[in-house]
Amino acid sequence: MESFPTELGILTCLAILAASLWIPYIVGVNTAPEGSLPADAPDGFTRIPNPRLHRPWVQRAYRAHLNLLEQLVPFALLVFLVDRVDGFTALTYWTAIAFFWLRVAHAVGYITGKAAFPLRSLIFTAGWVCCLIMAYAVFAARF
Incomplete structure (x- = not known):
């Protein structure tokens, strides 16, 4: 096995x-607290799908989810490519671990508001660097 x-x-x-x-x-x-939604919302319509109409932490939770998806898709494709070319190394091992914890820190920091600019941007950029390292691993295994 x-x-x-x-x-x-x-x-x-x-x-x-x-x-x-x-x-x-x-x-x-x-x-959402009573009265926090727009007064012109239709009767019985208490759930406004527009995240900009909700409390700041709710807006941040929405963006944190989208942000994770923005980086997860390329990272996942690169990991699958590294697997396909049999290119896993110590570098890809630690890069994957770093990427995971960066994404957890980004989500928690974003939702709580504790990771404001520039920290949140630096965490996102570090995740991007992880994607670049995985891309390097693909090319290093193939050439």
Whole structure:
């Protein structure tokens, strides 16, 4: 039986994070205080889908989810390509771990508002660098 690479395990955890990050937004939407939604909302329509109409932390939860998806798709494709070319190394191992924790820190920091500019941008940029490292691993394994 072949071993399951850590990079694929990390990718699985990232998929679970992405699949679960809608929860803070939905909780925020469904716990909106009375009177916090626009007065012109139709009768019985208490859930406004526009995130800009909700409390700041709810807006940030929405953006944190989108932000994760923006980086997860390229990262996942690169991990699959590295797997395909049999290119997993110590570099890809630590890059996958770093990417996971960067994305957790980004989501928590974004939703709580603790990771404001420039910290949140630096975390996002570090995630981008992780994508570049995985891309390098693809090329290094092939050429």
